[in-house]
Amino acid sequence: MATGIRGNERGAGWLFIAPAAIVLGLFMALPILMALWVSLTSWNGQGSPFTSDVPFAGLDNYTKLFAEDGLARQDFMTSVRNNGYYVLFVVPIQTVLALGLALVVNNRMLKNKGFFRTAFYFPSVTSSVAISVVFLFMFANTGAINAVLGVFGIDGPQWFADPRGVLHLLLGWTGLVDVNAPPAALADHGVLGLTWWDWISGPSVAMCAIITLVVWTTSGTFMLMFLAALQNLPVQLDEAGLIDGANRWQRFRHITLPQLRPTLFLVLTLGLIATWQVFDQIYVMSQGNPAKTTLTPAFLSYRTAFRDFDYGSGAAISFVLFVLIVVLTLFQRWVMRERR
Amino acid sequence: MTTRLLLAAVTAGTLVAASACGSGFDDNSKTQQSSGPASIQIMIASSGDAETKSVQDAAAAWAKSSGNTATVTPAQDIVQQLGQALAGNTPPDVFYVDAARFADYASVGALEPYAQDMGGAFLPALNQSFTDGGKLYCVPKDVSTLALEINTDLWKKAGLTDADYPTTWDQLTAVAQKLKMPGVTPLAIGDTRDRIGAFLVQAGGWWVSKDGKQPTADTPQNEQALAYVQSLLKNGLAKYPKALDAGWAGEAFGKGKAAMTIEGNWIKGALTSDFPNLKYVVKELPAGPAGKGTLSFTQCWGIAAKSQHKQQAVSFVQAATTAEQQAAFTKAFGVMPSRTDAQSAYQQQYPEDAPFVAGAQYAQGPVNAPKMDSVLADLDAQLQGLQTGNPKAILQRFDKNAKTALGG
Numbered sequence: 001m002a003t004g005i006r007g008n009e010r011g012a013g014w015l016f017i018a019p020a021a022i023v024l025g026l027f028m029a030l031p032i033l034m035a036l037w038v039s040l041t042s043w044n045g046q047g048s049p050f051t052s053d054v055p056f057a058g059l060d061n062y063t064k065l066f067a068e069d070g071l072a073r074q075d076f077m078t079s080v081r082n083n084g085y086y087v088l089f090v091v092p093i094q095t096v097l098a099l100g101l102a103l104v105v106n107n108r109m110l111k112n113k114g115f116f117r118t119a120f121y122f123p124s125v126t127s128s129v130a131i132s133v134v135f136l137f138m139f140a141n142t143g144a145i146n147a148v149l150g151v152f153g154i155d156g157p158q159w160f161a162d163p164r165g166v167l168h169l170l171l172g173w174t175g176l177v178d179v180n181a182p183p184a185a186l187a188d189h190g191v192l193g194l195t196w197w198d199w200i201s202g203p204s205v206a207m208c209a210i211i212t213l214v215v216w217t218t219s220g221t222f223m224l225m226f227l228a229a230l231q232n233l234p235v236q237l238d239e240a241g242l243i244d245g246a247n248r249w250q251r252f253r254h255i256t257l258p259q260l261r262p263t264l265f266l267v268l269t270l271g272l273i274a275t276w277q278v279f280d281q282i283y284v285m286s287q288g289n290p291a292k293t294t295l296t297p298a299f300l301s302y303r304t305a306f307r308d309f310d311y312g313s314g315a316a317i318s319f320v321l322f323v324l325i326v327v328l329t330l331f332q333r334w335v336m337r338e339r340r
Numbered sequence: 341m342t343t344r345l346l347l348a349a350v351t352a353g354t355l356v357a358a359s360a361c362g363s364g365f366d367d368n369s370k371t372q373q374s375s376g377p378a379s380i381q382i383m384i385a386s387s388g389d390a391e392t393k394s395v396q397d398a399a400a401a402w403a404k405s406s407g408n409t410a411t412v413t414p415a416q417d418i419v420q421q422l423g424q425a426l427a428g429n430t431p432p433d434v435f436y437v438d439a440a441r442f443a444d445y446a447s448v449g450a451l452e453p454y455a456q457d458m459g460g461a462f463l464p465a466l467n468q469s470f471t472d473g474g475k476l477y478c479v480p481k482d483v484s485t486l487a488l489e490i491n492t493d494l495w496k497k498a499g500l501t502d503a504d505y506p507t508t509w510d511q512l513t514a515v516a517q518k519l520k521m522p523g524v525t526p527l528a529i530g531d532t533r534d535r536i537g538a539f540l541v542q543a544g545g546w547w548v549s550k551d552g553k554q555p556t557a558d559t560p561q562n563e564q565a566l567a568y569v570q571s572l573l574k575n576g577l578a579k580y581p582k583a584l585d586a587g588w589a590g591e592a593f594g595k596g597k598a599a600m601t602i603e604g605n606w607i608k609g610a611l612t613s614d615f616p617n618l619k620y621v622v623k624e625l626p627a628g629p630a631g632k633g634t635l636s637f638t639q640c641w642g643i644a645a646k647s648q649h650k651q652q653a654v655s656f657v658q659a660a661t662t663a664e665q666q667a668a669f670t671k672a673f674g675v676m677p678s679r680t681d682a683q684s685a686y687q688q689q690y691p692e693d694a695p696f697v698a699g700a701q702y703a704q705g706p707v708n709a710p711k712m713d714s715v716l717a718d719l720d721a722q723l724q725g726l727q728t729g730n731p732k733a734i735l736q737r738f739d740k741n742a743k744t745a746l747g748g
Binding site: 046049071072140141142158160161163180289290292303305307310311 | 419427429582724725741
């Protein structure tokens with residue numbers, strides 16, 4: 001224990017963090033622990049889950065998601081697959097787009113910077129539900145998107161009614177595989193309740209519409225972060241590069257980008273976490289349809305708890321999702337670590 | 341060291357708090373009942389302002405005559421709001437229970453089986469939807485049934501007459517072939533169990549056994565029904581609404597993209613407001629190999645098992661389900677009455693609704709079994725792909741999933 005002239009500062013320190021600690025404990029730690037308890041029971045939503053009448057289920061709710069061959073596992077794995085493809089597409093695209101927009105807006109030659117900054121940031125400050133509804137109209141069968149595609153002679157898909165996976169479509173289009181009769185090696189074998197053929201479907205056409213929407217709305221937020229970082233970079237380094245005869249791409253690749261590493265890490269982490277938790281767009285636009293191809297773990301958790309009254313399984317799904325996010329974030333941290 | 345101490349302190353604190361909360365939550369085994377004037381809460385899933393207003397009026401009239409007070413709350417999402425209220429031990433005294441959700445509520449003990457002696461006045465087919473373990477839990481509020489709507493202009497254009505209205509599957513196929521014209525799909529049908537299920541009933545099958553304990557999807561009757569619907573879809577004689585660029589079948593029908601559709605009596609109001617110039621007739625659904633069959637959709641007046649004013653709640657429900665009150669509801673927002681003795685008066689007043697009324701006599705209610713929501717959602721996902729799918733595989737998949745859910 002520290003003693004001497006500063007010895008009794010410890011108590012004061014505790015006193016100062018007490019409000020924050022109490023608020024966090026009461027409204028975060030406590031509910032999380034309660035949810036953890038619910039995930040170990042088969043509470044049916046009647047009365048309190050903290051009485052002796054509530055049947056204790058142990059790890060049953062978790063094993064159902066992984067070990068037992070049933071609808072619960074199939075739904076969960078489908079949702080993980082859908083969300084996996086969603087993350088795989090959204091995170092890189094939105095990061096690159098955000099960086100691109102930031103570079104454009106940061107350009108010294110650009111006039112009306114304020115206008116572009118506002119325009120790019122606007123989707124981020126608009127309600128996601130309102131935007132989702134607008135996108136529903138745009139992606140309707142006779143909506144704006146299909147009308148534009150029609151101008152180029154393309155017969156657009158029925159976006160929100162189309163459960164076909166884009167990788168399946170690609171495979172079918174190249175003629176490698178017959179989509180209606182997939183190769184037995186893929187269709188007859190599988191892991192965790194889905195066949196290999198199901199795993200490699202790629203995001204469905206309906207999911208692509210949602211991916212477009214999310215990229216469009218969130219890249220503005222991340223642009224702002226990149227922009228703040230870019231404006232903090234010393235101009236001298238760039239000028240030094242210019243004197244050394246580096247071209248525009250070399251200066252970006254070897255001077256600007258390395259300095260943006262902390263921001264890049266932030267953007268990727270935030271993106272990864274947010275995309276694994278996607279809920280409101282799904283709730284408003286598709287409710288998991290068509291054919292479950294836009295089902296995500298967050299929406300599945302909601303549906304299991306509040307539609308099936310299976311609060312235990314619902315809570316278990318959200319804890320698995322939590323672990324998944326933590327693991328992926330740690331992995332990302334390890335990949336992006338400073339190599340010495 | 342200090343961080344660990346801190347962590348330990350926080351964990352210990354939260355655990356203490358959690359256990360303290362826990363002891364505070366203990367349920368009383370029996371809910372105390374109050375007699376005399378009470379204030380009861382009524383939660384409804386309203387179809388619109390007209391319904392909210394007429395239920396409010398009915399509640400106010402009851403409150404005035406009985407000396408109680410009643411508050412009507414229209415819910416945005418009744419399943420979720422009710423779920424929260426039940427978990428918090430503060431459910432509304434009276435609430436709408438959809439037939440499709442009834443078994444979930446009944447199986448967890450949320451509903452008071454108050455209606456055991458009240459069933460006689462209501463259509464037996466509807467009571468079936470709110471019966472669990474031989475007990476009638478709540479009385480049906482109103483009813484909707486499916487029927488066949490036909491666009492008369494397109495009908496004449498195809499050279500068909502009044503004598504041609506289909507009464508069997510074969511006739512349905514035959515008229516559909518004649519109605520197939522450029523830009524017109526003969527039949528628009530919703531891509532869910534709530535429409536396609538009617539064909540199962542007509543073929544003599546159903547998804548689950550009568551007591552809701554066993555899945556019975558994989559039978560020759562059901563396979564025949566799905567195969568018939570599949571043949572309509574494959575030959576372009578029927579299409580799902582999304583393929584017709586419509587939110588629901590009624591929209592495609594209203595726009596004249598479909599010559600026939602299978603919808604419930606709610607289509608009347610929708611067509612009057614959105615497509616006032618459309619001319620159409622309503623006919624009973626064509627009979628299948630096992631005779632006539634249709635589906636009913638209904639809600640009941642549920643009373644919470646945890647309500648403290650059950651006596652007053654029952655008195656309200658009785659007031660809300662008199663023949664006069666049901667007639668008032670009919671007038672206000674166009675639902676069909678659920679009382680047996682109100683049927684003939686309704687049919688006289690709305691003769692064009694005869695097929696819906698007739699259907700209510702033999703209609704099949706939704707699947708009446710708990711924990712089936714995700715199974716049924718999976719079934720709908722399969723039915724969306726019926727055109728290219730395998731009927732038998734769909735039925736077998738349903739049986740497998742339902743078996744797990746029903747614990748069979």
